[in-house]
Amino acid sequence: MELEILLRPLVGQSRCGQDMMFSPEFDSVQEARRFDDPSLNQGEWVTARKEADWPAVVSSCTQLLAARTKDLRVAVWLVEGLAKTRGVAGLADGYSLLAQLCEQYWPDIHPLPDEGDQALRVGSLTWLLGQSVRMVAALPLTASAPEVYTGIDLERVRAVSREVERNPAQAEAILRDAPLTPAAFDAARSATPAAFYRSSSEHAGRALDALDALQRVIDGHLGAEGPSFESAREALQTLIATLRRFALEAGDGDAPETGLAEGAGDGAADGCRPVNTPTPATPVAGGPAIRSRTQALAQLREVASFFRHTEPHSPVAYLADKAAHWGEMSLLEWLRAVVSDDGTLSRVEELLGVKDGGVRTDGRG
Structure with a gap:
C-alpha cells in the first residue's frame, strides 16, 4: 500500500473532499464488511452464510481516501481490512496511515465537529481501539x-489447561472432549519456523510504535476527552512478548528483547506448557495513567467485552459490567441497589449521613 498516495491532499474546494457518509460508496463498504456470525444457530431455515469481503473493503477504502474524501470512518475501516488481509503487518501500516492522516488533516478531516463537538470522531477512534483488541487476538500465532492457530485459540488452550489443573482426575475426558488441546497447539508451534515469529514480532513492534504515534496526535487535539488507548496497547504488548518468546523457543537466538516488564506475556504461553504445570501470574505491562472517570468506566466495559469474547464462561465479564454500572450511580442509588432490607438500608443511610439523594451538611454522622 502506497501511504504517500493516500496522504496527498485532494483537489478542489476542500483538501479533504466531501463528507460521503450517506453515499452509495459508504453503503458498499459497509456491505462488504458485513458477515454472519458462524457461531449462531440458523434454526430451521439454513442459508449460505454471508462472508465479509475484506479485499473489497481495502480496495474501496483506498480509492475513497485517495480520490474522494479524507474521512476517519473510511480510515478505520481500512485499518480493519488491512489487519484482516495482511495480518499484523497490515495493522502496522493501517495505524501509521491513520496517525499521519490525523496529524496532517485534523482541522478538516471528516466527520467535521458539530459546533465544536468531536463526538463522531471520538466514536470512530473508540470503535477502532476496541476492535483492535479483537483483531490482535485473531492474528496467527502459528x-x-x-x-x-491464533491468540483466540491460545486462550482456549489455556482454558483447557486450567480445567485439567482443577480436575486432574478428569484430565483424560477433558482433553478428549476439548476442540483444541495443548498438545495440538504445541505441535503446530513446533512446526512453525522461527523466522515467522521474528518477522511477526517486528511487525507487531511497528504496530505498537504507530499506535503510540496515533495516541500522541489524538491526545494533542482532544486531551482528556480522547479515547483510551490502553487496552489496544496491552494487547499488542502481550502479542509481542508471546511472539518473541516463541521465537526464542524455536531457536532464534537473535530475537530482539521484548522491551516489556520481566515476565510480561508469560501467561500467553500457558498452552505450551505441560498441563499439570501451575500457571504463573502475568504481570501487567505499564500503560498511561487513566485521566478521567469516564475513561476508567470505559476501560471496565472493555474488560467486560474482552472476557465475553475470549472466556464466555468466566464471571469477570459480568462483574466488570456491574462495576461500570455501579460507577455511574450516586452513593444513595448504589446502596438502594445492593441493600434489599429497608431497615438495614435506613440504618446505613443514617450512619453515612446519606438521605434522600443528598449528603448531610449538619456536621453529624
Whole structure:
C-alpha cells in the first residue's frame, strides 16, 4: 500500500473532499464488511452464510481516501481490512496511515465537529481501539499446515489447561472432549519456523510504535476527552512478548528483547506448557495513567467485552459490567441497589449521613 498516495491532499474546494457518509460508496463498504456470525444457530431455515469481503473493503477504502474524501470512518475501516488481509503487518501500516492522516488533516478531516463537538470522531477512534483488541487476538500465532492457530485459540488452550489443573482426575475426558488441546497447539508451534515469529514480532513492534504515534496526535487535539488507548496497547504488548518468546523457543537466538516488564506475556504461553504445570501470574505491562472517570468506566466495559469474547464462561465479564454500572450511580442509588432490607438500608443511610439523594451538611454522622 502506497501511504504517500493516500496522504496527498485532494483537489478542489476542500483538501479533504466531501463528507460521503450517506453515499452509495459508504453503503458498499459497509456491505462488504458485513458477515454472519458462524457461531449462531440458523434454526430451521439454513442459508449460505454471508462472508465479509475484506479485499473489497481495502480496495474501496483506498480509492475513497485517495480520490474522494479524507474521512476517519473510511480510515478505520481500512485499518480493519488491512489487519484482516495482511495480518499484523497490515495493522502496522493501517495505524501509521491513520496517525499521519490525523496529524496532517485534523482541522478538516471528516466527520467535521458539530459546533465544536468531536463526538463522531471520538466514536470512530473508540470503535477502532476496541476492535483492535479483537483483531490482535485473531492474528496467527502459528504458520504450519493444516491448521493455523491464533491468540483466540491460545486462550482456549489455556482454558483447557486450567480445567485439567482443577480436575486432574478428569484430565483424560477433558482433553478428549476439548476442540483444541495443548498438545495440538504445541505441535503446530513446533512446526512453525522461527523466522515467522521474528518477522511477526517486528511487525507487531511497528504496530505498537504507530499506535503510540496515533495516541500522541489524538491526545494533542482532544486531551482528556480522547479515547483510551490502553487496552489496544496491552494487547499488542502481550502479542509481542508471546511472539518473541516463541521465537526464542524455536531457536532464534537473535530475537530482539521484548522491551516489556520481566515476565510480561508469560501467561500467553500457558498452552505450551505441560498441563499439570501451575500457571504463573502475568504481570501487567505499564500503560498511561487513566485521566478521567469516564475513561476508567470505559476501560471496565472493555474488560467486560474482552472476557465475553475470549472466556464466555468466566464471571469477570459480568462483574466488570456491574462495576461500570455501579460507577455511574450516586452513593444513595448504589446502596438502594445492593441493600434489599429497608431497615438495614435506613440504618446505613443514617450512619453515612446519606438521605434522600443528598449528603448531610449538619456536621453529624
